Amino acid sequence: MTNAHDEDFSLEAELDETAGWDLDDETEGGNPEDWQSGYADEPDPEEAEELTVGMQDLAERHALRRVAGLSTELEDISEVEYRQLRLERVVLVGVWTDGSIEDAENSMAELALLAETAGSEVLEAIYQRRNKPDPATYIGRGKVDGLKEMVQASGCDTVICDGELKPSQLRNLEDRLKVKVVDRTALILDIFAQHAKSREGQAQVELAQLNYMKQRLRGWGGNLSRQAGGRVGAAGGGIGGRGPGETKIETDRRRINTKVAKLRRELAHMKGTRDTKRQERKRHEIPSVAIAGYTNAGKSSLLNRLTGAGVLVEDSLFATLDPTTRRTATADGRVYTMSDTVGFVRHLPHQLVEAFRSTLEEVADSDLILHVVDGSHPDPEGQIAAVREVLAEIGADTVPEIIVINKADVADPMVIARLRQREPHSVVVSAKTGEGIEDALKVVEGELPKLGVEIAALVPYARGDLLDRLHREGEIDTLEHTGDGTVVRGRATEALAGELAAYPV
Template sequence: MTRDFSSLEPEDRLDAPLAPSTGELELEDRVALRRIHGLSTELTDVTEVEYRQLRLEKVVLVGVWTEGTAIESEASLTELARLAETAGSQVLDGLVQRRDRPDPATYIGSGKVNELSDIVLSTGADTVICDGELSPGQLQQLEARLKVKVIDRTALILDIFAQHARSKEGKAQVELAQLQYLLPRLRGWGQTLSRQAGGRAGGGNGGVGLRGPGETKLETDRRRIRAKISKLRKEIAALGAVRDTKRGRRVANAVPSVAIAGYTNAGKSSLLNAITGAGVLVEDALFATLDATTRRSETPCGQVYTLTDTVGFVRHLPHQLVEAFRSTLDEVADADLLVHVVDGADPLPEWQVNAVREVLADIGRRRSGVMPPELVVVNKTDAIDEVALVRLRHLLPGAVFVSARSGAGLDELRERIAELLPKPQREMDVLVPYARGELVSRVYTDGEVLAEEHTEHGTQLKVKVYPDLAGQLEAFQSNTV
């Protein structure tokens, strides 16, 4: 059952029939290990010397299709191929096994492991990447039978994060996530690596049955990893306190905050640059941004707000990463407005939307269900045709359609952000002396001026302001509404 999905139109992919239920899986689907064509990234235009210098890891991808359509399962493996390329691998082949659930012992079933072994040998691959999170037992069984390194989707994403982390906080968060993933998957050599003798092995008071090997090398490693995890959590908490202090200053100054969230490589950093001219790294790669970046911006009417670029999400984002990046993700929960960026050029944008909203819902549950309002922004409109654009407008009503590259739609986006930002609520009539011109300037920056009149004694203003600024204006108040 070979399927060439690269030539399908987007509407054909979305209208594909749903997969049969667990009890209705067809026999040929159950026994087929389907090869997904078009995933190979084998290099053909370099010399042998150049190829040796590249030293790319050769990988074969394998996934288990348990639900959804065939197109969705192939799209998931295509995304895994992009993840593998981002990590620095050369994808040789990709396969999907149709099952009602992954095999508890070998992920794809004992018989299919033999077929996969033949493919690994024929392609010369040195690594197999599974499109799912493997249990320690599955990982051990596959490596024992395939005789090559086996990793899962979670380990692959963690590796990409480790390559892209730049700040001290980002590196600590990634290391914490890696250690949490590694801890239950440690494997040792049994009692031969004992570190000490237990039960008074050298003396005569231990008694029969009480003399043992003591702490093994595996137990020592686990103890050290737990100690390192504890240390990293303290470091991240301390760095999070610094972030909270900066956030607290913005709150005290009544500066509204906007967080940019979305799927990885949806164009969040490009959008930040287009709006604020921040100049942050923009790269056509998955998880190019791991460290939150905050920049100052203004609405068309002059209201100041901050715009924060956050880490991208992905389907089946490892829970270790969500836990480790808690302080960074809190930027999303604490914002006054959430700008949800969607890649309009993706064949299945609704997958992106659902994956992001699942992570956001997880953050919301941790924060007692309190989340900011959401503004959906469809990016890369310059890379999609008119039919796909009409479909997206129907799929995402109320969304703003922009192109960070060409600048199309950015003015509308700025207007929508200005409409959704929280407005000053306290209305006041004040007479500000001319000697306090800095207060008038701040009212124009942080508040809303309803009326202004220049009198003999100062500037008469009718304004709406935030509570902190209202406290400074109370001394000049003539009437409070």
């Protein structure tokens, strides 16, 4: 017969075996609160300060995961309250109108990656060869019947179409399939909504979503077509409902227009702040380099490698939405800025280009574009064409461009050779291993705009501040220390050259 003390001891021993830590070690650092934190290798609070901003953002993004087999309700699944969501089960549908079969397969593979990034599990994927999408249902009537059988057999929740659906196509497909139907635009907008972090980014995504939703308002059973009637107050319209006769869908559309106008005013204010910073850099004639390219090509990794920025790096599509600008310097000390931008994709929704126009102006106003290409992608040429199409749309097609072929450590050498032949003005790097980074920096420094004002001055030793500015803002060809001062020759900005003119050689 055991007493209560023995039962308590047995319970402690059982906890020791299952938890893998000793209750008696509390005085030596084995604090039970550490065990309840969930992870054995959780960083010490003092060490957490050493984490880069990107690592902290990545940990925050992964704090809420989606896994298969759990209910859609948020629920506690462990003592550490680690909450997870059930994956949305989807079927992909595409229409192949032109190009080769490889192009169609690459497009469907990219759609699958987009769906997984949004938090779903891809069950099936079908695509149809047509001259143009069906005007009523996007795919043919026979394919709709086959898709309905596939949906019922797989038990999927959502059908994702690889294209932008008209409101009538969306409504007809949902009526036939009896499940939610979304198109490529809505999918990309959903990913942006998940990843937007800054106030400006969130406002830009919300603006794009509202513009997209405004034309696709609908309700079940025609309830959006009901009129308020004579008793507006009783119907919930109240003052501002524009009187009897306004339908619910008209009220919703008006509210969306009001919200859109408010977001545009907020973004215009934020754009003014961004323009002020950009004009300040131009006033000091600080060159700017923009890193652009296809999504998940390695732009953020390249920025970290070139400048040590420590921004978020994740192997997923559209991991970076908020632009990051870092100040760096050439080998001879000249200062310039390097900016990471949002990634592009095939058929980037027009709503996103318009909403993010103020952010994309960073690319159009730059002095040099580093166009990053994923050398390990099945169709890198298609990525280059898609990015250049967006660059032309935002007016950045006239900016000097350097093609940076990334991921050389895993890319096929034959593919790299093909790209080098097609794009002579290119460099090959691996942001992961550091291969080719030094060569890329030399090319960037050589392509930065040259300063136009030639200077030759005898700077007194008491004016060391001018030499310091010349090192940061100008280019020095020769520098000689004499008894009267420092003789310097090179190029400088107009403002600095005017100050140095007071000290002729």
